[in-house]
Amino acid sequence: MISPFLAAAVALAIAFIIAYWVTRRRLEAVRAELAAATDRAAVSSDSDLAAMARLSALLDALPVGVIVIDDDARVVAFNAGATEILGVQAERPVGRALIESVRSYDLDRRLLAALREGVEGTADVPLHAASDRNLRITTKAVHAADGSTEAIAIVEDLTRVRDLEAMRRDFVSNVSHELRTPLSAMKIMIETLQSGAGGEAAAGFLRSLAAETDRMVVLVEDLLDLARLESGKLDMRFGSVDLVELCRDVVASHLPRARRLGISLLATLPDGKVTIIGDRDKLVQVMVNLLDNALRHTPSGGHIDAGLSSAPGLATLYVKDDGPGIPYDALPHIFERFYVVDQSRSRSAGGTGLGLAIVKHIVEAHGGSVTVESELNRGTTFRCTFSI
Amino acid sequence: MARENFHRILNETQQDVLRMGSLVEEAITKAVDALARSDIALAEEILNFDDYIDDLNVRIETNCLNLLALQQPMASDLRTIAAMLDIIIDLERIGDHACDIAQITKHLANEPQLKPMIDIPRMAARAREMLREALDAFANRDATAAHRIPAKDDEVDRLYRTVFKELIEFMAKDPKAINRGSNLILVALYLERIADHATNVCERVAYMVEGVPKKLKRSVVEINDVAAHGDELIRAARVEGATGAP
Numbered sequence: 229m230i231s232p233f234l235a236a237a238v239a240l241a242i243a244f245i246i247a248y249w250v251t252r253r254r255l256e257a258v259r260a261e262l263a264a265a266t267d268r269a270a271v272s273s274d275s276d277l278a279a280m281a282r283l284s285a286l287l288d289a290l291p292v293g294v295i296v297i298d299d300d301a302r303v304v305a306f307n308a309g310a311t312e313i314l315g316v317q318a319e320r321p322v323g324r325a326l327i328e329s330v331r332s333y334d335l336d337r338r339l340l341a342a343l344r345e346g347v348e349g350t351a352d353v354p355l356h357a358a359s360d361r362n363l364r365i366t367t368k369a370v371h372a373a374d375g376s377t378e379a380i381a382i383v384e385d386l387t388r389v390r391d392l393e394a395m396r397r398d399f400v401s402n403v404s405h406e407l408r409t410p411l412s413a414m415k416i417m418i419e420t421l422q423s424g425a426g427g428e429a430a431a432g433f434l435r436s437l438a439a440e441t442d443r444m445v446v447l448v449e450d451l452l453d454l455a456r457l458e459s460g461k462l463d464m465r466f467g468s469v470d471l472v473e474l475c476r477d478v479v480a481s482h483l484p485r486a487r488r489l490g491i492s493l494l495a496t497l498p499d500g501k502v503t504i505i506g507d508r509d510k511l512v513q514v515m516v517n518l519l520d521n522a523l524r525h526t527p528s529g530g531h532i533d534a535g536l537s538s539a540p541g542l543a544t545l546y547v548k549d550d551g552p553g554i555p556y557d558a559l560p561h562i563f564e565r566f567y568v569v570d571q572s573r574s575r576s577a578g579g580t581g582l583g584l585a586i587v588k589h590i591v592e593a594h595g596g597s598v599t600v601e602s603e604l605n606r607g608t609t610f611r612c613t614f615s616i
Numbered sequence: 617m618a619r620e621n622f623h624r625i626l627n628e629t630q631q632d633v634l635r636m637g638s639l640v641e642e643a644i645t646k647a648v649d650a651l652a653r654s655d656i657a658l659a660e661e662i663l664n665f666d667d668y669i670d671d672l673n674v675r676i677e678t679n680c681l682n683l684l685a686l687q688q689p690m691a692s693d694l695r696t697i698a699a700m701l702d703i704i705i706d707l708e709r710i711g712d713h714a715c716d717i718a719q720i721t722k723h724l725a726n727e728p729q730l731k732p733m734i735d736i737p738r739m740a741a742r743a744r745e746m747l748r749e750a751l752d753a754f755a756n757r758d759a760t761a762a763h764r765i766p767a768k769d770d771e772v773d774r775l776y777r778t779v780f781k782e783l784i785e786f787m788a789k790d791p792k793a794i795n796r797g798s799n800l801i802l803v804a805l806y807l808e809r810i811a812d813h814a815t816n817v818c819e820r821v822a823y824m825v826e827g828v829p830k831k832l833k834r835s836v837v838e839i840n841d842v843a844a845h846g847d848e849l850i851r852a853a854r855v856e857g858a859t860g861a862p
């Protein structure tokens with residue numbers, strides 16, 4: 229009886245390792261790309277003003293800090309990324325020694341070592357000066373054709389990565405908690421059954437056991453799906469899908485639950501068929517996740533309208549509710565994985581913060597886009613638009 | 617030494633002062649982090665910092681003395697050199713206080729926290745901010761900023777009083793808290809001193825830029841005042857304890 233849960237726990241662990249791996253790999257790829265780009269940029273820099281302007285525009289567009297110092301250890305380039313990451317004041321640091329504008333002993337030391345001794349490398353360095361950040365600094369010496377030497381530092385802000393890791397840790401502990409709580413309850417019920425409980429009590433226990441198992445299966449499946457989606461390993465089985473029929477089916481399967489919750493649920497559908505190329509099961513999952521959210525957040529007496537609208541060349545699946553809405557400042561985040569608006573409320577309602585992340589992945593894997601519109605106390609509408 | 621060389625060395629020495637300042641700033645941050653987390657390894661790291669700080673100190677001092685001895689610097693350069701010689705003394709002291717805090721961290725690492733530390737990190741942040749701005753004022757030769765910054769000392773002093781009062785209350789209630797409490801009072805005192813040293817730096821910067829030797833307006837914590845208040849609290853706690861007994 230216990231082994232399925234053990235399996236679930238193992239699956240969970242694997243899902244995490246995959247997700248973690250993928251994020252790491254992606255970061256490394258970005259880093260390599262940037263290093264290559266800055267290499268090219270440094271080579272093409274000469275006294276030509278237009279080229280300089282182009283170079284500085286290019287540097288400013290990079291999402292990392294780039295600092296270049298000349299033979300005399302004066303700053304000759306300091307891009308927008310560096311300004312932001314290092315939190316320097318408005319006076320531009322160009323033309324001065326680096327330590328005069330960026331008070332980081334380590335950064336200064338490493339850049340000078342690259343310039344004077346050719347010591348290059350990458351190091352993680354905390355920056356305390358203007359803001360507490362974790363930086364990754366890569367320093368390189370650049371030898372120009374005229375025999376002069378410059379040194380370049382690429383500064384990445386690891387604070388976000390660190391925050392992400394913290395978020396992941398939080399999530400792991402939340403999930404573990406969510407798995408452990410029902411598991412303990414289930415264990416007690418099982419032990420009671422084993423010790424010979426029977427009749428009505430036994431039937432009740434079995435019902436609870438079944439419900440808890442379902443919930444945990446959903447959680448683990450969501451995690452696995454997300455991990456597969458994020459690593460691009462989820463194979464889509466594309467075929468021709470009629471969105472009208474799909475929407476009708478999903479709504480129909482949720483009618484009993486809506487009735488139980490005292491929510492009016494209806495489907496607004498066009499006549500005939502609206503067909504796209506897609507993975508039917510995955511698209512069902514999109515509708516299920518959106519409907520599930522609407523049902524969970526809309527109070528009894530509310531209304532949910534799920535349907536399909538089409539314009540030439542486009543088909544839009546939507547789920548509209550007149551529930552509590554989503555706070556304005558939370559809106560940009562709700563598609564992030566693990567993000568839930570109200571920790572306590574969502575969690576007690578069985579939420580994991582994975583639903584919308586999965587929706588977004590699936591819709592985008594179909595070349596579509598998902599949008600949300602919400603007003604506090606008025607309701608929320610999610611729209612997934614696909615080209616036909 | 618050619619004139620050109622003189623200015624090169626003068627510039628580099630000014631940069632070294634900023635380097636020393638950066639190290640000292642980092643030392644304060646790490647010292648308080650280590651304390652808040654009872655992190656002995658981090659505390660040890662700060663004790664090593666001291667060597668770098670000392671090296672820079674020696675280099676700056678030597679350069680300044682050479683500049684003074686080998687050239688007759690003009691008025692404004694002379695003031696810069698004099699200011700640097702003063703500023704590094706303050707920076708050194710700040711570094712020493714960071715080490716003092718690190719020592720206390722090691723000493724207290726195995727004792728339970730009295731309560732979550734809030735005001736001490738806040739004090740540290742303020743003191744650090746003052747130091748950072750003082751160094752900015754030095755780097756930018758900004759006399760206006762140098763005059764403005766010392767006012768922030770009031771906030772540090774206010775926090776000091778709060779911390780002091782709170783810790784005395786703890787110790788009065790529970791003798792087991794005395795070791796930790798009294799050490800934390802020392803930490804707060806060091807942080808208060810650090811803010812004072814930052815004020816000194818501002819004074820030197822103002823003098824360097826304006827050429828007018830003047831004490832900037834500053835506030836001083838009346839330690840006696842607070843100590844007397846502490847006695848009062850202890851007495852009050854005793855009385856409470858006595859009447860509270862069955």
Ligand SMILES: Nc1ncnc2c1ncn2[C@@H]1O[C@H](COP(=O)(O)OP(=O)(O)O)[C@@H](O)[C@H]1O
Pocket residue numbers: 517521522525526549551552553554562567568569570574578579580581582583584585608
């Ligand atoms: N229809 C809705 N009405 C109000 N809030 C919603 C709605 N749909 C989603 N949300 C908010 O967005 C968050 C993220 O949703 P989701 O990714 O599905 O996670 P979960 O449902 O597991 O909490 C939810 O926690 C909820 O606060």
Ligand SMILES: [Mg+2]
Pocket residue numbers: 517520521579580581582583584
């Ligand atoms: Mg959901």
